[in-house]
Amino acid sequence: MLKRVAAALLLATAMPALAQAPATAPASQPSAPATPPKLIVAISVDQFSADLFSEYRQYYVGGLKRLTSEGAVFPRGYQSHAATETCPGHSTILTGSRPSRTGIIANNWIDLSTPRADKTIYCAEDESQPGSDSDHYVAAPLHLKVPTLGGRMKAANPATRVVSVAGKDRAAIMMGGANADQVWWLGGPQGYVSYKGVATPPLVAKVNQAMAQRLAEANPGFELPAQCLAKDFPVKAGNRTVGTGRFAREAGDYQAFRISPEQDAMTLAFAAAAIETMDLGKQAQSDIISIGLSATDYVGHTYGTEGIESCIQVARLDQELGAFFDRLDKDGIDYVVVLTADHGGHDLPERHRMNAMPMESRVDKGLTPKALNATIAQKVGMPGRTLIWGDGPSGDLYFDKGLSAAERARVETETLALLRAHPQVAAVFTKAQIAATPAPTGRPENWSLIEEARASFYPERSGDLLLLLKPNVMAIPEQAVMGAVATHGSPWDMDRRVPILFWRKGMRPFEQPLGIETVDIMPSLAALIGLPVPQNEIDGRCLDLIAGDGDSCAAR
Structure with a gap:
């Protein structure tokens, strides 16, 4: 697939549906490179859980094989906070900071002080724009409270080029940061877009033309890899049947393409085109490009994580990454790669119940904010009034600011009693409880639920209550007409655990099975390029990426 697009972009790299498995990379040398890399390539694979990474690890033949056999492998990485969603997760990867510091507590939060009718604020929205709401907005990095690695690099050396490309606006923005030179995301059938008012340069025009050409052609679907054969059976969820698709699409079907x-x-x-056209990694300074790959998340939500659709997606991801790395090798760039994920994911309960997990269930509709509000309003004698606001059947809940102190106390008491008695609820914490909890320290796999909640807590944006569901409860209720069939966002390991992989030509490979955090990525990369980062400004720690003698963090 990449070949056709590459031809349109005047590249030699392989493209999507037609990419071949790349040749085996040469064996790494038993020494660590002594000079800073010229290009940092930071890749986030949306919803690429540690479970998904490990399930198919033996089948990797392309880019993921290179990273796992020739790099530093941390299979037990953690998005350590409780709010395991796309925006918070991406905000941690290149800032070195948890959501409690980045300010990105969720994809959406509620601001009851805003004068507009829509009280939901989208994490990458500029709500100051006229007519903005959480569904129709101008994307911007205004809500990110800390600098990214690219921003720090540019502050130290203005010649640094910082580029961010992704399938989602929030991925591109949270990894690129406020001072990026180029930030682009897939905006629809028209291709990749950026902030309002940013002129489309020739490179992006060529990319969008190549995408239009590709979209205009039908895709007959992908071949089914051998490792996916056993997963080829239908699963029913509401009106949806999943588990047998191969991504066939008609010409012009953007939704299926996405x-x-x-x-x-x-x-x-x-x-690849941006790196080549801008000569990233070929000047005196180190440059950085962040890449947000969003398809694994869309596939997980639409089809689940354990069907042939997800199996095909991971196999194609492996091949496309191999083709991408081969392109960089041919250009002779000295680059370092980090690959991780913004969060994990959980398969739909209907397939879990077919596969030895009968306890899996969907969330009670009574826990959705609208239903919960109606129940509590009736209990406290204020029927028809909106007392409780929220963005879903788990996460932050907000109490109406117009309540008197006595009314608010009654609403909180009744809400806590109802939720804590519910068989699907693991915990409910008040804002005061979370605020009083010290910031967590130590290995993230040992944190308590309230410590995870504290890592996601930002006082100006967090709710009055935090509702956490039990681990076997899917936060999408049963309904006749299903949209997404599966999701993430829980404080449990299937959503918190992600792989963290580092690779650079010439490094000695090693694997560390103990837990680390995604906030450790930024200081580790900063150390490789000799960029000092004050420890009191971040939550992460530098990881020594030199196996054996030597310490890549020593110069920090």
Whole structure:
């Protein structure tokens, strides 16, 4: 697939549906490179859980094989906070900071002080724009409270080029930061877009033309890899049947293009073109490009994580990454790669119940904010009034600011009693409880639920209550007409655990099975380029990426 797009972009790299498995990379040398890398390539694979990474690890033949066999492998990485969603997760990767410091507590939060009718604030929204709401907005990095690695690099050396490309606006923005030179995301059938008012440069025009050409062609679907054969059976969820698709689509079907391996291949082709056209990594200073690959998340939500759709997606991701790395090798760039994920994911309960997990269930509709509000309003004698606001059947809940102190106390008491007695609820914490909890320290796999909640807590944006569901409860209720069939966002390991992989030519490979955090990525990369980062400004720690003697953090 990448070949056709690459031809349109005047590249030699392989593109989506037609990419071949790359040749085996040469064996790494038993020494560590002594000079700073010229290019940092930071890749986030949306919803690429540690479970998904490990399930298919033996089948990798492309880029993921290179990273796992020749790099530093941390299979037990953690998005350590409780709010395991896309925006918070991406905000941690290149800032070195948890959501409690980045300010990105969720994809959406409630601001009851805003004068507009829509009280929901989208994490990458500029709500100061006229007519903005959480569904129709101008994207911007205004809510991110800390600098990214690219921002710190540019502050130290203005010649640094900082580029961010992704399938989602929030991925591109949270990894690129406020001072990026180029920030682009897939904006619809028209291709990749950026902030309002940013002129489309020739490179992006070529990328969008190549995408239009690709979209205009039908895709007959992908071949089913051998490792996916056993997963080829239908699963019913509401009106949806999943588990047998191969991403076939008609010409012009953008939605099917977006929810398929084709999207990631196009994003990687864009990134390769940007690196080549801008000569990233070929000047005196170190540059950085962040790449957000969003298809695995769209596939997980639409089809679940354990069907042939997800199996095909991971196989294609592996191949496309291999083609991308081969392109960089041919250009002779001295680059370092980090690959991780913004969060994990959980398969739909209907398939879990078919596969030896009968306890899996969907959330009670009574826990959705609208239903919960109606119940509590009736209990406290204020029927028809909106007392409780929220963005879903788990996460932050907000009490109406117009309540008197006595009314608010009654609403909180009744809400806590109802939720804590519910069989699907693991815990409910008040804002005061979370605020009084010290910031967590130590290995993230040992944190308590309230410590995870504290890592996501930002007082100006967090709710009055935090509702956490039990681990076997999918936060999408049963309904006749299903949209997404599966999701993430819980404080449990299937959503918190992600792989963290580092690779650079010439490094000695090693694997560390103990837990680390995604906030450790930024200081580790900063140390490789000799960029000092004050420890009191971040939550992460530098990871020594030199196996044996030597310490890559020593110069920090």
